[in-house]
Amino acid sequence: MGSRPTQSGSGGVIRPRPIEKLVVHPFLSLAYRTISFIVRRLGGTSAVRFSESATRLMIRPFRPIRFRAMRLFLGPSEGSEEACVSLDDRYIRYQGRILRENIALVSSSADFLRGRIHLEGEEHVKSELAKGTGVVILCTHVGNWLLAPALLSLLGYKVSGIAYEIPIQSIESHMKEIWKRFDITVYHPGKSSVRKAKQALDRNEILVLAYDASVRPESSVWMPFDDIAILADPGPARLVSLLKPPVLRLHVRPHEDSSTTLTLMPEPVGDGPAMMTAWLGELHREIRARPELWWPWSFVPLGDRSMVPRETRSKGVAV
Numbered sequence: 001m002g003s004r005p006t007q008s009g010s011g012g013v014i015r016p017r018p019i020e021k022l023v024v025h026p027f028l029s030l031a032y033r034t035i036s037f038i039v040r041r042l043g044g045t046s047a048v049r050f051s052e053s054a055t056r057l058m059i060r061p062f063r064p065i066r067f068r069a070m071r072l073f074l075g076p077s078e079g080s081e082e083a084c085v086s087l088d089d090r091y092i093r094y095q096g097r098i099l100r101e102n103i104a105l106v107s108s109s110a111d112f113l114r115g116r117i118h119l120e121g122e123e124h125v126k127s128e129l130a131k132g133t134g135v136v137i138l139c140t141h142v143g144n145w146l147l148a149p150a151l152l153s154l155l156g157y158k159v160s161g162i163a164y165e166i167p168i169q170s171i172e173s174h175m176k177e178i179w180k181r182f183d184i185t186v187y188h189p190g191k192s193s194v195r196k197a198k199q200a201l202d203r204n205e206i207l208v209l210a211y212d213a214s215v216r217p218e219s220s221v222w223m224p225f226d227d228i229a230i231l232a233d234p235g236p237a238r239l240v241s242l243l244k245p246p247v248l249r250l251h252v253r254p255h256e257d258s259s260t261t262l263t264l265m266p267e268p269v270g271d272g273p274a275m276m277t278a279w280l281g282e283l284h285r286e287i288r289a290r291p292e293l294w295w296p297w298s299f300v301p302l303g304d305r306s307m308v309p310r311e312t313r314s315k316g317v318a319v
Contacts, residue, residue, distance in 0.1 A: 028058065028168050028170075028171075029168050029169045029170040029171070030170070031054075031057075031058045032058065032168065032170045032171050032174075033170035035050075035051065035054040035055070035058065035099065036099070036103060036170070036174065038050060038054070039051050039054075039099065039100060039103055040103055040107060047100060048096070048100070051096035051097075051099050051100050052092060052093050052096035054096075055092055055095045055096040055099060056092045056096075059092070059095065059298055062298040062299070063088065065297075065298055065299065066084075066088055066091070066297045066298055067084050067088070069297055069300055069302050070083075070084045070087055070088070070291075070297065071084060072228055072302045072303075072304075073228065073287065073291070073302060074087075074291075075227075087291055087292060090292035091291075091292045091294075091295075091297055093292075094254070094292050094293055094295075095295060097144075097254065097258075098144045098295065101144050101146075101147065101260075102144070102146060102174065102178065103174075104116075105146065105147075105150050105178050105181070105182075106174070106177045106178060106181060110154050113150065113151065113154060114151070114154060115259075116258060116259050116260065117147050117150070117151045117259070117260050117262065118259060118260070118261045118262065119151055119152075119155070119261075119262050119263075119264070120261060120262065120263040120264070121248070121263050121264030121265055122155070122264070124248050124264050124265070124266055125152070125157065125206065125248065125264060128246040128248070129157075129204055129206075131246075132204050133201060133204070133245060133246060134200060134201030134202065134203070134204050134205050134206070134207060134245055134246075135201075135206055135207070135245060135246045135247070135248060136201075136206075136207045136208075136209055136240060136245045136246070136247045136248070137149075137152075137206055137207070137208045137209070137247075137248050137249075137250050137264065138209055138210075138211065138236070138240075138247050138248065138249045138250065138267055138279070139208060139209070139210050139211075139249075139250040139252075140210060140211065140212040140250075140283050140286060140294075141210060141212055141294060141295050141296050142212075142252065142283070142286040142287060142290065142293045142294050143251075143252025143253070143254060143260070143290075143293045144252060144254070144260065145208075145210060145250060145252060146178065147252065147260055147262060148208065148250050148252070148262050149161060149182065149184050149206075149208050150178065150181075150182050150184075151262065152206055153182035153183060153184060154182070157205075157206050158183075158203070158204075158205045158206065159182070159183075159184045159185075159205065159206045159207075159208060160184065160185040160186070160187065160196075160197075160200040160205050160206070160207050160208070161184060161185070161186045161187070161207065161208040161209070162186070162187050162188070162189055162193055162196075162197060162207070162208075162209060162236075162239075163186055163187075163188070163189075163210065164188060164189060165188055185200070189219070189235055193235070193239065194239055194242060194243070197239055197243065198243055201243065201245050207245070209236040209239070209240070210236070211232065211233065211236040211237065211276075211279055211283075212230075212232060212280075212283050212296070219233050219235065220232055220233045220234075220301075221234060221309075222303065222307040222308045222309065223276065223277075223280060223308060224277070224280070224305065224308050225280055225283075225284060225302070226281075226284045227305065228302055228303065228304055228305060229302065229303045229304060229305050229306075229307040229308045230280065230300070230301070230302055230303075231300075231301035231302075231303075231307075232280065234272070234276055237272050237275050237276040237279065238272060240269060240275065241269075241270075241271060241272035241275060244269055245269070246266070246269070247266070247267040247268075247269055248264040248265060248266060248267060249264070249265050249266075249267040249282070250262060250263070250264055251263040251264075251265070251286070252293070254293070
């Protein structure tokens with residue numbers, strides 16, 4: 001929701017503009033607040049139907065952005081109008097589910113959440129924390145990553161994170177409700193980010209970082225993304241490259257029965273450019289496998305490979 005697309009070149013470019021200038025913020029904030037209010041009071045299939053229908057209306061203005069991004073990502077052979085319509089329908093249904101899940105994070109009991117969210121790989125968390133160095137959990141927006149810090153908090157771990165403040169007031173307020181309920185400390189990126197991240201790791205905490213599709217173009221650079229390009233934030237890779245903490249990658253797998261499995265696996269830590277290239281490669285594979293789960297379709301800036309600076313193409317991303 002942080003960019004407005006324009007077409008450029010044969011492959012097309014979705015160019016961002018600063019998210020603070022998005023004129024529909026008041027509409028989105030009011031719409032999200034109203035939809036959340038109603039969903040909290042509905043139950044069962046009524047909540048499902050309403051959340052999906054309301055989400056479809058709320059994000060309809062961004063449909064051209066999504067379709068341009070989907071066509072660019074899928075390519076000429078797979079990005080037909082029919083394929084994009086089908087993907088968009090699955091995407092909207094999952095956005096409705098994320099809305100319901102995030103409301104449940106605030107309103108449902110701990111036992112209910114533990115019954116819906118399952119964790120694989122907790123032994124890796126225990127092993128790293130036993131060393132006293134803290135651990136980074138690396139995530140993308142493929143699936144509802146918010147379930148991970150919430151569940152880890154319920155399991156007794158102290159969790160921190162670094163994330164930009166969301167300029168849509170009602171969504172930011174909802175996020176703060178989630179952080180407060182689960183005693184999660186969230187720092188905003190800035191000059192003190194590295195110091196605060198180091199302090200959290202020194203306290204042997206879990207630090208959550210998401211690295212894909214930044215909504216802040218001013219802090220991002222064009223990077224190779226398989227055979228196209230993506231405007232992404234190298235900040236998380238810069239932080240990991242500097243501090244060299246142990247890293248676990250998060251994979252989110254939602255199931256048809258409304259449950260979700262979270263899997264944590266060790267992630268190699270290397271030099272910045274090679275590490276960022278590897279991260280983006282894994283992101284591309286995740287999206288390919290379940291494209292409907294990637295919520296940034298509505299604002300993600302994508303372009304053809306010509307958008308990547310020549311120096312980045314030859315030396316990798318400077319982190």
